[in-house]
Amino acid sequence: MKETVTLNIGSEAFTLDKDASRLLRSYLNDIRSRLPEDEAETIDDIEVRIAEIFRDRITSPMRVITIETVRATMKQLGAPSDFGERRDGAADDGPAADTDPAETPQPAPRKLYRSRRERSIAGVCGGLAAYFDADPTMIRLFMLLMILFGGLSLWAYFILWIVIPEEPMRKFSFNDKKR
Template sequence: MKETIQANIGSAAFTLDRDAYTLLKDYLDDIRSRLPNDDTETLDDIERHFAEIFHERITSPMQVVTLEMTRTAIDRMGSPADFGEKHASAAAATPPRGLRRSCTDRALAGVCGGLAEFFGFDSLLVRIVTLLLILCGGLSVWIYLILWVIVPEAQQQTSQPNQNNR
């Protein structure tokens, strides 16, 4: 079972699975960092083109945009490098990557979800490994509790892919 996200892309509503949303958001953010700050039309056009591509593949309003559909659309759109070089201010504005407890992918405190996001693993796999380590004595419950206390919680993002953070 995968988590889905409602997003407006090019002024059209879509339901995307979590992986597809993350991939598309990263792709659009990469392009945004390569465009001049005053160029809003290009990104809007790109989003509208993504909406057209998704509408070609989706046969029902209840159908979810998958990771495979998103990868296909990105392949059709081209590399973000085609839109120019990254601007220095955009690269500096990117926050440093750090370990955070997940706000959205949590079973208890978000520790395993945060570890999964940080290392790029599936959160279910991290939870299973953690449980096995606790049961086999390789990991103490105290370590989990300490991580719960010292690892800060990630800030919940309320923006959607079509909202420009300018």
């Protein structure tokens, strides 16, 4: 016997089992983290569409929505990555506990590049700052102090300049729409 939860989705009440509820919340939070903060209307539209799909899939209002129904709905709506990239500072709750690890997309491994935007000399400090999610000015000051006080030589900077590849150019098209 499973516990059930009543949720208000798109201004309609639905009864979901606890696992389905957790998965749906995780899915909506992931989508919410990819939309601009002022896009509350879009998330409301997504909830209304989920309610429509649930109404079509269940035959009786007394029937409980299972995790299989939620997964089928998520498949129909698309992956959260279809809604864009995560906003900076958006909380990453990680995958839901009840999702299959094979279905959960793995984050792309981070790669170290010399920065094209945050560049004073060669972009080494800007690239290190982007990799470690730090302020480029602090990395530059740290590098300067290390060079001045003997912990690092200029040769190390030149070697990093040669070894670290430059950040790839971003593709740009006038036909691309912002999501």
